[in-house]
Amino acid sequence: MTDAERVGALVDELLSECDPSNATEFLGRQFDLGLAWVHFPEGRGGLGLEPNLQPLVDIPLAEVGAPAPMWLNPIGVGMGAPTLLAYATAEQLDRLLRPLFTAEEPWCQLFSEPGAGSDVAGLSTRAVRDGDEWVVNGQKVWTSVGHLARWGLLLARTDPDLPKHKGLTYFVVDMHAPGVDVRPLIQMTGDSEFNEVYFTDARVPDANRLGAVGEGWKVALTTLMNERVAIGGIVPPRGGGVIDGVLHAWRRYGYDDPAVRDELVHWWVQAEVLRLTNIRALQTRTAGTPGPDGSIGKMISAELNKKVWSFTMNLMGMDATLYPEGYRMGHAPQEDLQHRGPQLQFLRSLANSIEGGTTEIMHNILGERVLGLPGDVRVDKDIPWSQVRRS
Numbered sequence: 163m164t165d166a167e168r169v170g171a172l173v174d175e176l177l178s179e180c181d182p183s184n185a186t187e188f189l190g191r192q193f194d195l196g197l198a199w200v201h202f203p204e205g206r207g208g209l210g211l212e213p214n215l216q217p218l219v220d221i222p223l224a225e226v227g228a229p230a231p232m233w234l235n236p237i238g239v240g241m242g243a244p245t246l247l248a249y250a251t252a253e254q255l256d257r258l259l260r261p262l263f264t265a266e267e268p269w270c271q272l273f274s275e276p277g278a279g280s281d282v283a284g285l286s287t288r289a290v291r292d293g294d295e296w297v298v299n300g301q302k303v304w305t306s307v308g309h310l311a312r313w314g315l316l317l318a319r320t321d322p323d324l325p326k327h328k329g330l331t332y333f334v335v336d337m338h339a340p341g342v343d344v345r346p347l348i349q350m351t352g353d354s355e356f357n358e359v360y361f362t363d364a365r366v367p368d369a370n371r372l373g374a375v376g377e378g379w380k381v382a383l384t385t386l387m388n389e390r391v392a393i394g395g396i397v398p399p400r401g402g403g404v405i406d407g408v409l410h411a412w413r414r415y416g417y418d419d420p421a422v423r424d425e426l427v428h429w430w431v432q433a434e435v436l437r438l439t440n441i442r443a444l445q446t447r448t449a450g451t452p453g454p455d456g457s458i459g460k461m462i463s464a465e466l467n468k469k470v471w472s473f474t475m476n477l478m479g480m481d482a483t484l485y486p487e488g489y490r491m492g493h494a495p496q497e498d499l500q501h502r503g504p505q506l507q508f509l510r511s512l513a514n515s516i517e518g519g520t521t522e523i524m525h526n527i528l529g530e531r532v533l534g535l536p537g538d539v540r541v542d543k544d545i546p547w548s549q550v551r552r553s
């Protein structure tokens with residue numbers, strides 16, 4: 163039996179045994195059969211196979227409407243799991259991986275701060291060792307689904323006297339622990355997807371550290387590289403995803419203007435090129451953690467989404483100014499936006515070129531790490547973080 167046949171047989175077994183409408187049970191069985199991430203080791207949600215076999219699981223499960231862990235626990239599945247696989251101890255993996263995949267324990271990412279977004283290595287949140295624990299103080303911001311999360315991926319400064327990349331350590335934080343205060347922020351869509359998170363003498367056991375003390379930047383890069391692919395590497399069916407939305411609008415608003423049709427075809431072709439690029443990236447990826455080329459999909463999808471939804475608003479004319487479902491102020495979406503109106507998707511798409519690293523930062527990564535161009539100016543890279551001037 164080939165690897166592909168083995169995966170196919172296990173998918174059949176999963177579908178014959180479990181009812182997709184019971185998400186927790188279905189995803190638990192998917193994990194136990196090794197179909198969560200086929201490239202993970204056996205017993206850890208995988209089968210130890212090549213990652214490019216994962217579509218043999220994902221496509222048939224999507225076709226029967228099986229629960230999508232990526233929507234239920236996007237940060238856990240997209241970024242937490244690969245980071246855990248690379249750096250967690252056996253005990254941490256035993257405790258954390260399965261409920262992450264079943265979405266019984268949602269995750270959030272605690273990197274960005276008011277003074278550190280693109281320059282995340284410049285962050286200020288401090289973790290100070292106290293016996294078997296670390297005492298954390300500081301403020302994070304833009305923390306998506308922080309109010310729903312059980313666990314947070316925290317990057318904190320443990321040695322301010324080292325240069326900024328060297329004094330960081332990475333932790334898994336219990337979001338329900340005393341001293342962790344999550345406050346929602348409302349976005350222009352009316353939703354409240356992200357939060358600010360305050361740490362006031364919050365205690366994190368050293369057993370929750372990922373990687374060595376001072377090695378946090380290395381661990382964070384694994385998270386960030388996976389984040390870009392989780393955001394930009396999605397492979398919808400041909401004609402699906404963002405382009406499906408504009409096609410709906412085009413049919414409904416009945417434009418037969420050749421110039422509009424020409425623009426529509428232009429965006430359809432762009433979406434198809436991105437889709438094929440992402441398929442190629444998936445098939446050529448032999449290691450679990452993507453490289454800097456993951457920034458291509460992130461950057462192109464962000465700009466494409468914004469342009470396609472903007473074009474859709476033009477097609478809709480005055481209807482684009484209506485917000486039919488109303489502002490669901492403070493509601494926290496943890497859902498596929500495809501089911502919501504194009505107006506909301508237009509507003510939400512404006513965040514695409516900011517979240518997960520801005521388009522400008524993607525340009526820098528691609529320029530430096532893929533094309534080998536001269537680096538950005540970095541005047542604070544080699545001096546102790548404590549001596550860097552900041553406001």
Ligand SMILES: Cc1cc2nc3c(=O)[nH]c(=O)nc-3n(C[C@H](O)[C@H](O)[C@H](O)COP(=O)(O)OP(=O)(O)OC[C@H]3O[C@@H](n4cnc5c(N)ncnc54)[C@H](O)[C@@H]3O)c2cc1C
Binds near residue numbers: 276281305526
């Ligand atoms: C919807 C959404 C969800 C998010 N979720 C999370 C989350 O869950 N967890 C988390 O930690 N963060 C999250 N973020 C934060 C996101 O990662 C940051 O907003 C992003 O990295 C930019 O940081 P900043 O907002 O501080 O902007 P800044 O870094 O201050 O950038 C401001 C502008 O300057 C440009 N710029 C900065 N440095 C350079 C440079 N070197 N070269 C060229 N241009 C540059 C930027 O491109 C941008 O246009 C989220 C953001 C959004 C919008």
